Amino acid sequence: MSDRSFPTGFLWGVAGSGHQTEGDNIDSDTWFAEQVTPTVFREPSGRACGSYERWREDVALAAGMGLSAYRFSVEWARVEPHAGTFSEEALDHYEAVVDECLALGLAPVVTFNHFTSPHWFAKRGGWLDPEAPEAFARYCGRVMDRFGDRIAVAVTLNEPNLARLLTWLDLPEFVRDLERATLVAASEAAGVPAYRLSNVMLPEEMDAIADGMTAGHVAARAAIRRRRPDLPVGLSIAVIDDVVDGDDASVRDRKRAEVYERWLRLARDDDFVGVQNYERVHYDGFGAVPPPEGAPLNQMGTEVEPLSLAGAVRYAHEVAGVPVLVTEHGMATPDDTLRAEFIEPALAGLLDAVEDGVPVLGYLHWTLLDNFEWIFGYSFQYGLHEVDRETLTRTAKPSAGVYAAIARAGAVRSPVVAG
Numbered sequence: 001m002s003d004r005s006f007p008t009g010f011l012w013g014v015a016g017s018g019h020q021t022e023g024d025n026i027d028s029d030t031w032f033a034e035q036v037t038p039t040v041f042r043e044p045s046g047r048a049c050g051s052y053e054r055w056r057e058d059v060a061l062a063a064g065m066g067l068s069a070y071r072f073s074v075e076w077a078r079v080e081p082h083a084g085t086f087s088e089e090a091l092d093h094y095e096a097v098v099d100e101c102l103a104l105g106l107a108p109v110v111t112f113n114h115f116t117s118p119h120w121f122a123k124r125g126g127w128l129d130p131e132a133p134e135a136f137a138r139y140c141g142r143v144m145d146r147f148g149d150r151i152a153v154a155v156t157l158n159e160p161n162l163a164r165l166l167t168w169l170d171l172p173e174f175v176r177d178l179e180r181a182t183l184v185a186a187s188e189a190a191g192v193p194a195y196r197l198s199n200v201m202l203p204e205e206m207d208a209i210a211d212g213m214t215a216g217h218v219a220a221r222a223a224i225r226r227r228r229p230d231l232p233v234g235l236s237i238a239v240i241d242d243v244v245d246g247d248d249a250s251v252r253d254r255k256r257a258e259v260y261e262r263w264l265r266l267a268r269d270d271d272f273v274g275v276q277n278y279e280r281v282h283y284d285g286f287g288a289v290p291p292p293e294g295a296p297l298n299q300m301g302t303e304v305e306p307l308s309l310a311g312a313v314r315y316a317h318e319v320a321g322v323p324v325l326v327t328e329h330g331m332a333t334p335d336d337t338l339r340a341e342f343i344e345p346a347l348a349g350l351l352d353a354v355e356d357g358v359p360v361l362g363y364l365h366w367t368l369l370d371n372f373e374w375i376f377g378y379s380f381q382y383g384l385h386e387v388d389r390e391t392l393t394r395t396a397k398p399s400a401g402v403y404a405a406i407a408r409a410g411a412v413r414s415p416v417v418a419g
Helices: 029-035 051-064 088-103 119-123 132-150 162-166 173-190 203-227 250-259 261-269 308-320 336-355 398-409
Strands: 002-005 011-015 069-073 107-113 153-158 233-238 241-244 273-277 280-283 324-329 360-366 385-387 394-396 411-414
Touching: 011 107, 011 324, 029 119, 029 173, 051 069, 051 088, 051 394, 069 153, 069 360, 088 107, 088 132, 107 132, 119 173, 132 203, 153 203, 153 324, 162 203, 162 250, 203 233, 203 261, 233 261, 233 324, 241 250, 241 308, 250 261, 250 280, 261 308, 273 308, 308 324, 308 336, 336 360, 336 398, 336 411, 394 398, 398 411
Parallel strands: 011 069, 011 360, 069 107, 107 153, 153 233, 233 273, 241 280, 273 324, 324 360
Antiparallel strands: 002 411, 385 394
């Protein structure tokens, strides 16, 4: 075997989000929607991983793996629990996380909105509210004023295309019905005509919400750049590696037009585009082609394919034309052997893309901890560390060691071909 090295300055990190790890995010829209009846959320987030209190432990875990970057989200609902009222305690908290990252040699990659928003924002209709972009930019500006001088990368929105992407997945019809019922129940409980979330959307509202989020990104980007023009700013999008079987690309191309292209075109004015990839799906002229019988599958039911990451990155860069930051990549599986075997070939494929000229700034694995996975609750495992649901004790899995070794070396192994 021989080593192939990534470029100097390549970021090696892990990604996570506030609501999924912190716990007790009681002023957020998702917390509220978890409590209503009926709800599409399998279970409430509750204490999650207790990371609001145990954040130093989590940052230390990342640093102990020899990583150079730590992506986390600032929870808008904590920072601005009531419209126009900002919490100094919450700002102090997130500022301390940034400073701890820097003290331990980790570049702070900060997401300003990772799906969850304040309860008051959802009561106004979320991103359907014409004033939503201005409200989001105001919040981003307040965060930047507090510690924007010390963060390394700014991500405005996380996966604004996810709801549209999910329409292409084979989810049971009762899930769609339950999403609608959840929003009805939340609206009634909140006493408003339309309580709206970013991660539970009605099909007929997706375009209008996307318009609001597009305007929100533009407004937030401007607010961030006004305060710090040198800070790399972008957004992250979910990108499945969609490949064509045969010579009819019509279905694949229609999916790309519906799911990705708005956001990749938007990213042309950004400093980078964040790519979040977990799977590859094959399409012929009729639709999705099921995985081969007996192929190893992840918990989403798609085939385990390490090279999906490189495919997604190449496509995103081709359309957006800006550098790529892999803001999430991983695998939903309770079998850590699959995850451990998956990481290096995925990164080898990513390095192939880099060597072919695709500018990739770094790789952030999802995720450090097994956490709350939205409507799936705690039934999906993506973490490099297991979290005991009673004690919240973190325990490293073998995959954490595999990833740490690659990050420390900044290289992957490739077979030496005789000749």
